[in-house]
Amino acid sequence: MNGEFAVIGLGRFGGSIVRELSKNGYDVLAIDSDEERVNEYMGIATHSVIADTTDENVLKSLGIRNFDHVIVAIGENIQASILTTLILKELGVQSITVKATNDYHEKVLRKIGADFIVHPERDMGVRIANGLMSSNILDYLDLSQEFSIVEIKVSDRMANQTLIDLDLRSKYGANVVAIKRGENVMISLQADELIEKGDYLVVIGENDDLDRLERAIH
Ligand code: ADP
Structure with missing residues (x-):
């Protein structure tokens, strides 16, 4: 702006x-x-x-x-x-x-x-509550009533697989828009990108699908 x-x-x-x-x-x-x-x-x-x-x-x-x-x-x-x-x-x-x-x-x-x-107080409260409810969700952004962006900590089960292997899009309708690795944020992702332990995936999707994803990776 x-x-x-x-x-x-x-x-x-x-x-x-x-x-x-x-x-x-x-x-x-x-x-x-x-x-x-x-x-x-x-x-x-x-x-x-x-x-x-x-x-x-x-x-x-x-x-x-x-x-x-x-x-x-x-x-x-x-x-x-x-x-x-x-x-x-x-x-x-x-x-x-x-x-x-x-x-x-x-x-x-x-x-x-x-x-x-x-609505700063309400929005921040929702954000913090969502962070508290799950140890895997690091941050949360409400895009609308239906869609959100979440930051998911890569679990042991997810590590050492490519984005294709994980296939979050067809399984959960969720799109990985970025990977956070240490100080780096990678945004031009290739399908064969290998996910490492310690990474965070920035994922966009419908709230219901993101809930399913979150439960599955626990
Ligand atoms: P916050 O919850 O963000 O701390 P506050 O209610 O304490 O907000 O602050 C609102 C501010 O708006 C106050 O400093 C108050 O003086 C100011 N304010 C209230 N009415 C008017 C007005 N009619 N014109 C200009 N400023 C106003």
């Missing part, structure tokens, strides 16, 4: 977005209605301003339309988050990412046209 970012709401979530973007050299406007929070980001963000973003004129005067990506990271105050998103949408902001606090909040955000909706 490129361009300029504006982050509204400098709590833990919004704050970490500002820090990460700034660290990577992006221009970020950091906005919060709380003076103390804004002061915290003075030396970090490109600009920091105290503003209540539920006021349309305030957002206009900040020239918010000209930002390529606006992130609404207002947590507790759902009303302010919704109203801010609605105004951003009306002003024609190109890309709006909003943090949702619960399912109702998410539903409304979807309805008013937020481009990306994130």
Whole structure:
């Protein structure tokens, strides 16, 4: 992604977005209605301003339309988050990412046209739970209700076989998209690639199929 970012709401979530973007050299406007929070980001963000973003004129005067990506990271105050998103949408902001606090909040955000909706606590909880449930699954990424990407630790039984021997595609409808070997990530995989002990397979597939695969390799 490129361009300029504006982050509204400098709590833990919004704050970490500002820090990460700034660290990577992006221009970020950091906005919060709380003076103390804004002061915290003075030396970090490109600009920091105290503003209540539920006021349309305030957002206009900040020239918010000209930002390529606006992130609404207002947590507790759902009303302010919704109203801010609605105004951003009306002003024609190109890309709006909003943090949702619960399912109702998410539903409304979807309805008013937020481009990306994130549920950091819920998503991270799901991810961690999936990691805890299986010692073979190292990481987990939910692509949709049906599909995921998982990182599977190569079991003793799987080691020293090629991708053809394993045949995960026809047995489990699962595709190996990468192999992690130590520090290396191999992505242009040949069918005769030999899987070694200690490797991790990055596999994409339907959730049901991935569950079957996971049970089979235990
Ligand atoms: P987190 O859970 O990520 O820590 P918080 O709820 O603590 O989130 O932080 C949200 C931030 O959004 C707070 O710093 C708060 O001052 C800010 N905020 C709330 N309402 C508005 C608003 N109308 N305009 C601008 N900032 C707001």
